[in-house]
Amino acid sequence: MSTIYQIILIGTLTLVVIQLGIVYMLARFIGNFINEIRSYRGIRIGGLEVGDEAPIFRELDHQKKSVSLKRLISEKNVVLLFISTKCPTCKELLTQLKKITEAYNVHFVLINNDKESDDREIVKMIPKGVFYIRSTQIGHIYFIDRVPTALIINQAGIIEKQNAINSVGGLWNILLNEERIAS
């Protein structure tokens, strides 16, 4: 009789664990599902927004130098430009990078979310003073779902602007209120 009770007890506990496991998986699934919904009827509901604190990261750039967002924002505002190797608009924007970096007193960090393709063409176009990082993870923590996207992070570590960029003009526009370098 005691053996039957033991079997019933273990069976019941196993069922409890399975049920709790299912509830846990469901809760995670719902959480992930909500996070995946980026917009609804034009209202952005997922990811980071203007006014949110920018997630901190540290990565090596193409010259194997450490790029720390924390350190960069302690010096001046930072522009994060998310690109992809095969995106034509991104390459178009890169042609303007030199002019932009010469005009504005900001740190410019270029983040390529494509770690596989040959990026020599992009590396050639990077002007001096621009940090270039290849990382899928940074795009993930910033909830970037399209490229090119630009973010401006102020010295308090807050996202000041965030826009998907459709043209070269869009990149200049997002920088309009930034401090210019006196010529």
Place this chain on the structure above:
Amino acid sequence: MIIFFYLKMIFVILFFSTAIHKVRYRKRHVQAIKAYEIIKEEWASLFFYIFLIFEGYISLSLILTGFTIYNTLVCLLLLSVYTIAVGINLARGRRNLSCGCGGVLESEQLNFGIVFRNLFLMCLFLLSFFLQDLVSHPLTVDQMISIALIAGSSLLVIGIGKEIKKLKVTLGKLSQKFF
């Protein structure tokens, strides 16, 4: 004896689940180690594997040999490193980065709760190691299975609680936008 076996199973499941989480989301954890800005970036992968091996060792050795001086020292070392790393970043005023804890312990933001939780786990491990020999009443197989299942349930309840808390925060943000 029951309580020590329960604690042992809690630690086994905890470290095993965090190790599995680290294997599944390797890139995310390496990025989290880099984001702590304590060690050189080149060493992040190396430290990732060290942490993974330590966690695997603790869970396996607990099952095979119970609380020993070796797994106690490894656990204290591992949790101390995590606690110091979180403490340093909190002292620097950095909260907006994932703790990289893995499993049910994962947290999107750093907070002092993580420090206290790790200290609590360290005390619990240490106490279990010192006090386990005081009670020598052996457990039967069915008792061990039952306790292991209860330990699993306990951790799942904690995990569900955390997920529901996160959901409430997300839904709170959503309701602010829509209403």
